[in-house]
Amino acid sequence: MKEYILGLNLVDLISEKHKVLRDRVNTASGEKLNKTETHILAMLELHAMLSISEISRLISISRQGTQKTINNLLAGGYVDTAIVEGNSRDKHIVLTPRGAEVCRSMLEIKQNIEAEIAARIGKDQVEVLRKLLTEDWL
Secondary structure, three states: OOHHHHHOOHHHHHHHHHHHHHHHHHHHHOOOOOHHHHHHHHHHHHHOEEEHHHHHHHHOOOHHHHHHHHHHHHHOOOEEEEEEOOEEEEEEEEEOHHHHHHHHHHHHHHHHHHHHHHHHHOHHHHHHHHHHHHOOOO
16 A cells, blocks of 8 residues: 555545546446546436537536537547537537447446456455445545
């Protein structure tokens, strides 16, 4: 364990663990995606189709930042645009088969990491942690 961890407050401890977990998922996936790109893919997996404005609101970044990230995902073949009848104003974004496969692969990686964590700290502790993290304390 890194010694500096012992002196961190709860917010920084959670941030440190989050960073390590995200790095492990991204490394294991072999995809060259940044945090914003993976966040957008996850939102599209959850919602199936979103406008750029909706994505911006969901992930709390500017519309311009979202557009730039979407352009990268379009170029990489992870997402595509969709026409929504009756709405010519908004550009809607959907996962491509490649994007859906990346999401499926990342879910599998996350499940494997969770199993590793359970092996280290115990399944009961993982369930306690899951319960605490899903409670409404923020």
